[in-house]
Amino acid sequence: MTDKPAALLALAAGADDDGIFLAQVPEPLCVGPPAHQFLFGGIALAAAIEAMERRTGRPALFASAQFLTWARPGDTLSFDAEIVADGRVVRQCRVTGRCGQLAFLHVQGACGGQDAAIARRDAAMPVVPPPDACPGRSMARRLSTNLNALLEFRLASGAIPDRADWSGPGGVDLACWIRARCGAPLDRRLLAVVADCAFLALDDALGPTTRGSSLDNAIRFVAPPVGEWVLAAMHVDGGENGIAHVATRLFSEEGILLAVAAQTMRLRG
Amino acid sequence: MTDKPAALLALAAGADDDGIFLAQVPEPLCVGPPAHQFLFGGIALAAAIEAMERRTGRPALFASAQFLTWARPGDTLSFDAEIVADGRVVRQCRVTGRCGQLAFLHVQGACGGQDAAIARRDAAMPVVPPPDACPGRSMARRLSTNLNALLEFRLASGAIPDRADWSGPGGVDLACWIRARCGAPLDRRLLAVVADCAFLALDDALGPTTRGSSLDNAIRFVAPPVGEWVLAAMHVDGGENGIAHVATRLFSEEGILLAVAAQTMRLRG
Structure with missing residues (x-):
């Protein structure tokens, strides 16, 4: 590890341990022209995945994000991870990302699965140099x-x-x-x-x-x-x-x- | 067209023209064993796509559905299509499918695009007989x-x-x-x-x-x-x-x- 910044938001659990996580948007995680910088969408999705995993205690299986508007440098964000359908093997989630009261991100996903590792079937990586x-x-x-x-x-x-x-x-x-x-x-x-x-x-x-x-x-x-x-x-x-x-x-x-x-x-x- | 049943729910606009559409679940659209029949998931997704398109007046670009629980033969369903981000070219939507008060389906999607048809690039249909x-x-x-x-x-x-x-x-x-x-x-x-x-x-x-x-x-x-x-x-x-x-x-x-x-x-x- 180096002292270079991580490409991830630092998520803090909310006070009530209620599935709400908070983060500030550092300028180095934003893209776009100087007058219109915004949080990179993949970093917002990554935060929602972390929120789902911390809320459920299980690894994410999939996550599907809809980007509604931009989050800006310095904004305070919340990620509210709800369990919308719960089972022994799979816990389904919805995460709402908000900037103040405004929803900027919706995520649907699921966490869980059984313990065995997934074996890749029919792997077909393109033939490229290392x-x-x-x-x-x-x-x-x-x-x-x-x-x-x-x-x-x-x-x-x-x-x-x-x-x-x-x-x-x-x-x-x-x-x-x-x-x-x-x-x-x-x-x-x-x-x-x-x-x-x-x-x-x-x-x-x-x-x-x-x-x-x-x-x-x-x-x-x-x-x-x-x-x-x-x-x-x-x-x-x-x-x-x-x-x-x-x-x-x-x-x-x-x-x-x-x-x-x-x-x-x-x-x- | 024949008199065979369509593989789609019949959606009726709600009285208030507020983006809520109603449908009954006919048994012929259900799958599963007799004691546990449920509405086929793709038919529920299709209804949400229709609700998005009727709500926005534009063709769907994508739709991503999360299946939470089952809808049963005879159930009355509602599909509530909200516009969650609106632009000149793209109208982003969320649809909540409910069975009574219970959400059984969440859908994220978008409608719109410009008028020109999309040309397929790099088409690669598998080589199969007609x-x-x-x-x-x-x-x-x-x-x-x-x-x-x-x-x-x-x-x-x-x-x-x-x-x-x-x-x-x-x-x-x-x-x-x-x-x-x-x-x-x-x-x-x-x-x-x-x-x-x-x-x-x-x-x-x-x-x-x-x-x-x-x-x-x-x-x-x-x-x-x-x-x-x-x-x-x-x-x-x-x-x-x-x-x-x-x-x-x-x-x-x-x-x-x-x-x-x-x-x-x-x-x-």
């Missing part, structure tokens, strides 16, 4: 200097535009190795943060200068996270009426499928 | 006589167990052509119903006699539905700690990707 053999790429220009300071990106296949005059052929999938610069080992929260980087796949698939705002993000956990690096293999399904759907598969360095994620984005030219 | 060249398969044994009376299934690739002593090799994907027996053309609601048949993929992937209960179902619409037949191409990601995640891609008879769906299931031996 992280050490892939070129590092800055995301400072593509997204924000803040996200680039939190996460380290290495290009495994496809392309990431690094010049304003870049043009790609379109129809190409993108795969990146990603890890937290603070040295934190992978956990389910970090997988959610990484899964929300799927907008990076839009250039390769749809052409340069495409920007997307996430409407939602749904992540399903397949195997326990291990190691530091995760391969995010992204694929864009459709994208011409101002909407794109992106699917992301997340693999460990050993090629184990850790999670699958999907989100719908509104495109901006 | 519906007329595929064998019809009854699902009466595999699920229920009711679902089999609503939907016609033809096996395009993989296998569907039809004997108690069936054993498959595992690790195989399943693809079926499916249409409504009533002759209704495909629409987004029917795609949601079909997407919730993904439990059929469990046998091929994980071995025979695996049963699954859906915890959720999330569907993302890529292109406007056309025709009657839809190919449901299903793939199981993981499945050994009592949980499986299934991804389904839905294609038109012409090979156009219409929607992608994903769900998490609790497995029962």
Whole structure:
């Protein structure tokens, strides 16, 4: 671990131990232009996953987030994790993220499962070089200097535009190795943060200068996270009426499928 | 169109035009053993999609449902569609499905988009024969006589167990052509119903006699539905700690990707 900031909110349990968790939004966890910085959506989803897991005492199985509006640097957030259906094996949850009284995030999910590890079936990691053999790429220009300071990106296949005059052929999938610069080992929260980087796949698939705002993000956990690096293999399904759907598969360095994620984005030219 | 029953609930707008829609649960839309029949989850999701679309006046972009408990034959249901974030291009929604006062369904979603049709990028329908060249398969044994009376299934690739002593090799994907027996053309609601048949993929992937209960179902619409037949191409990601995640891609008879769906299931031996 280093002294670099973690790519996660610090959640404090509320006084009443009632499933409400509180957090401040530090500016380093925000993205967007200086006049319009907002908490990165994947970090909000990660906080909701942590709230679900702390509320239920069980690991998350899946979490599906709907992003309603932005949380800003310095805002105080609450994450209210309710158990909406409870069973011996699975505890279903709903989390409402609020900024003051205003809901900015809705999350549906479930925690639990039996104790045995999930074995990956039919693993099909894309054939790419290991992280050490892939070129590092800055995301400072593509997204924000803040996200680039939190996460380290290495290009495994496809392309990431690094010049304003870049043009790609379109129809190409993108795969990146990603890890937290603070040295934190992978956990389910970090997988959610990484899964929300799927907008990076839009250039390769749809052409340069495409920007997307996430409407939602749904992540399903397949195997326990291990190691530091995760391969995010992204694929864009459709994208011409101002909407794109992106699917992301997340693999460990050993090629184990850790999670699958999907989100719908509104495109901006 | 025939006089066979539609695979959809009949939704009536509430008296106050306030986004609440009402429906009765007819027994033919229920599955499960006689002593424990319940409304098929995909039909509940389809009703929520219709409620979102009627509330917003716009087509659904995605819908993510969490199944909390069962609705029974004869129950009166309400679907309360709220607009939780509203914009010029996208109207975000939440739908609460209730049976009396009890919430049995939560749905998050969005409607809208711009007018141009989405062009499918990188279409990759599995290579399978057309519906007329595929064998019809009854699902009466595999699920229920009711679902089999609503939907016609033809096996395009993989296998569907039809004997108690069936054993498959595992690790195989399943693809079926499916249409409504009533002759209704495909629409987004029917795609949601079909997407919730993904439990059929469990046998091929994980071995025979695996049963699954859906915890959720999330569907993302890529292109406007056309025709009657839809190919449901299903793939199981993981499945050994009592949980499986299934991804389904839905294609038109012409090979156009219409929607992608994903769900998490609790497995029962």
